Amino acid sequence: MTFSQLSFSGGGLDRRAHLRDEPKTLTALFENAKILPVWRGKPLVHYDQTLGWIAAEHALLDLAQQKIYFLGQTDEQAYFAADISEWEPKDEPKVVDGFFDDSAQTHPDLGSDCAFLELRGIMLTLSPLEGELAVTAKALVHWNSVSGFCSACGAAAHVQKAGWQRTCAGCGLSHFPRTDPVVIMLVTRGNQALIGRSHAWPKGMYSCLAGFIEPGETLEAAVEREVFEEAGITVEDVRYHASQPWPFPASLMFGCVARAISEKITLDPVELEDARWITKEEMMQVMAGHHPEITPARKGAIAHHLISAWLAGTY
Amino acid sequence: MTFSQLSFSGGGLDRRAHLRDEPKTLTALFENAKILPVWRGKPLVHYDQTLGWIAAEHALLDLAQQKIYFLGQTDEQAYFAADISEWEPKDEPKVVDGFFDDSAQTHPDLGSDCAFLELRGIMLTLSPLEGELAVTAKALVHWNSVSGFCSACGAAAHVQKAGWQRTCAGCGLSHFPRTDPVVIMLVTRGNQALIGRSHAWPKGMYSCLAGFIEPGETLEAAVEREVFEEAGITVEDVRYHASQPWPFPASLMFGCVARAISEKITLDPVELEDARWITKEEMMQVMAGHHPEITPARKGAIAHHLISAWLAGTY
Known part of the structure; x- marks a missing residue:
């Protein structure tokens, strides 16, 4: 596109949907995966404006409490998202003009070169692949965060398929990410x-x-x-x-x-x-x-x- | 379109979304409205293949138990949908080839010239307006039927805006029809x-x-x-x-x-x-x-x- 860059549009992520139902394979992939922490809708970002991936052994993941979702792969690299919204930061989000949150939250367990930032502020500088990974992570984290219960009967709806499905423990209804x-x-x-x-x-x-x-x-x-x-x-x-x-x-x-x-x-x-x-x-x-x-x-x-x-x- | 008819595509229904929040106006419109009963996903249909509209005073609406939703208007005619899925018919649905239900359910309070029929079976003969009304009714009835509870906290989610919104009595989250x-x-x-x-x-x-x-x-x-x-x-x-x-x-x-x-x-x-x-x-x-x-x-x-x-x- 020569006339204007369109962010988040087609990064070529291979989602490998069949792996979502193969927990053993995912567990093995997770060991060497890149994991994107998402805090209340904001991904971790380096100040050079690449995503702030962390590794499986990072202490920050204790905050995710199983809220870890499979995004897909490229060649031999696997990607996951982790919802660490439980964390209470010292710096509160700050919404400018009731519209855009331009505040940055830094976590003591992370380097000083990265922070949780609003995705719209960095969409021009992310690569197409990182753009697709970031929007997929944000969407999946959000949907899971508001889908803990079955809308049909009110019972608990448990996560399945690595974050891409939830199934009701009461009536058995399956729920899928909403777009x-x-x-x-x-x-x-x-x-x-x-x-x-x-x-x-x-x-x-x-x-x-x-x-x-x-x-x-x-x-x-x-x-x-x-x-x-x-x-x-x-x-x-x-x-x-x-x-x-x-x-x-x-x-x-x-x-x-x-x-x-x-x-x-x-x-x-x-x-x-x-x-x-x-x-x-x-x-x-x-x-x-x-x-x-x-x-x-x-x-x-x-x-x-x-x-x-x-x-x-x-x- | 000369090459092939495309059903359900643009019937020109005026949805008058602002009226969804005006219960007094809707109550007045309901008196002279055409109301489409929907039974477990199947609209009422005349055998001449027009929709089986009923009027506000019809006894069948006792089955809807408040599950009545505003579809919109054309000129001076208002349209609503009513979910009467509580009804237990004598003739059970019959799914052909695991794919299409070609059974017809007739209700004793309705004429013998109409029955509840699968919408895909009549999509070629409905007018564009009736097609749009039928798919909107079916979608709205379904969404409300599986949205009685808040997916975020599990509390009851009450219908609002004439069926176009539900709001959680617990956490206050609003939910909207899903597409x-x-x-x-x-x-x-x-x-x-x-x-x-x-x-x-x-x-x-x-x-x-x-x-x-x-x-x-x-x-x-x-x-x-x-x-x-x-x-x-x-x-x-x-x-x-x-x-x-x-x-x-x-x-x-x-x-x-x-x-x-x-x-x-x-x-x-x-x-x-x-x-x-x-x-x-x-x-x-x-x-x-x-x-x-x-x-x-x-x-x-x-x-x-x-x-x-x-x-x-x-x-």
């Missing part, structure tokens, strides 16, 4: 595109509209509904462009483009603080960081990618 | 396409390969992984084609096409009973029902649609 499909779309009308901002976003930031696909909807119907609900704009000619895993906490973003056939914006004030049409020329200013009022979606995120592709004339 | 993204793909190599069959399918039936998108994967990566896992075939040039809600029980199918860059099939015998390459000429025989061994995917399903589009030269 919520989300549409995110750049709506264009001639030389203009529709962008909006949510109430909780940093001052000045605008991005593409987005929303969850509902049961009973196609991808295309979800795009049409969300744009109409949030901005009162009618669209047609919805096209899929690219997808991006987005485990905040469990989304998969389906990046689309669509053509508006109406222009008057009617805002849903609950969903959006503002929405506006912006020309290509003005959008170039935004993306270059030179616009007086508007700042763009984060680089590496699919909204940035869709906007870059539009400016580059890709669609 | 599992699935890739289904027609893999081609020149004049040939790759099809396979699962163990539980009716004798002779072959279709496209498919599988769940895992956390941390893009759409494209999931297609590549599934085809390699199930058939040992390497693909590239994955393209999205169309999507279809598939609430059996909670999937959204993302229909893709991909180009194979290897040919030798290595079967995963757990996932598939067989996989084979088939030429366009032979596939035309299959789709016409004239092949001596192979029967095609069900009409209306996205696999049938992908194959039809390939035969029609659409990609």
